Amino acid sequence: MTSNSAQTEPSPPVTGNTPPxxxxxxxxxxxxxxxxxxxxxxxxxxxxxxxxxxxxxxxxxxxxxxxxxxxxxxxxxxxxxxxxxxxGGPQVYVHQVNSIADLHDYNMESRYDDKAETVKLSPDMADRLGVESDETWLKIGGTRYKLNEKDPICAVEIFVHGRFAGIGRLLGRRTGPIYGLVEDVYGEVISEVDQTLRAAPVQGKLAEILKLAEGEMAVEIKRVYRLLDGTPAEITFNYYKADNFSFSMNLRRVRNGG
Structure with a gap:
């Protein structure tokens, strides 16, 4: 370790035992x-x-x-x-992820629509997102692909709070996950992510992307990216055909600081 205010990270010796x-x-x-x-x-x-x-x-x-x-x-x-x-305190079991990035499969490529749109949430849309109606959010569509494959395996809908709608201008110019743009451009911190999996019907463009019949069921993964004060900055919906989806998790026992 060093006390110098370096702007780039030091390069530790490359050995099989060097920790991150x-x-x-x-x-x-x-x-x-x-x-x-x-x-x-x-x-x-x-x-x-x-x-x-x-x-x-x-x-x-x-x-x-x-x-x-x-x-x-x-x-x-x-x-x-x-x-x-x-x-100290009681021990609990948690799903072990080292970072938010661990929620994403980096064997896949994400592509976002260049034309994001600002939408004022209807009561039904607000209920779907779990936020207040009449709020303004930036809506971004997208798809995810396995590397070197032409057909998408996932249809994506992303909603970014209106406070951070400026990232829409960066689509196609900056790579990486949307939550990373919120952190980098606005200096915010995404402190936690709520993730929910369920079966849900898909319609319209989502069904077309996945080549499913209108109203056919797909696997929906909803993620709510929250700031330090708990307010949502980004809400994403990922839809997979059942035959393109699998899920596994590891539980690690940790101490709860209570």
């Missing part, structure tokens, strides 16, 4: 928390301070803080930063 950078940050901060350097109820240094201290990217620091939250050692509050919790 964020794990090294987790290890050091965890030791300091357990040794009492940061008393319970106090805040960890800011993300920018940790970037300067460890000489890594802000993304790496956020990954480290997410892991510390999983360990029950800290919790994040908007306006208060990252607070240290009392170690």
């Amino acid at each position: 950078l964020y794990q090294m940050v987790v290890s050091e901060l965890r030791t300091e928390i357990l040794q009492g350097l940061y008393p319970v109820g106090t805040s960890l240094p800011s993300e920018l301070s940790l970037v300067s201290r460890f000489g890594v990217s802000r993304h790496t620091i956020r990954e480290a803080l997410r892991n510390l939250r999983d360990l029950g050692l800290v919790e994040s509050h908007q306006g208060k930063g990252t607070l240290v919790l009392q170690p």
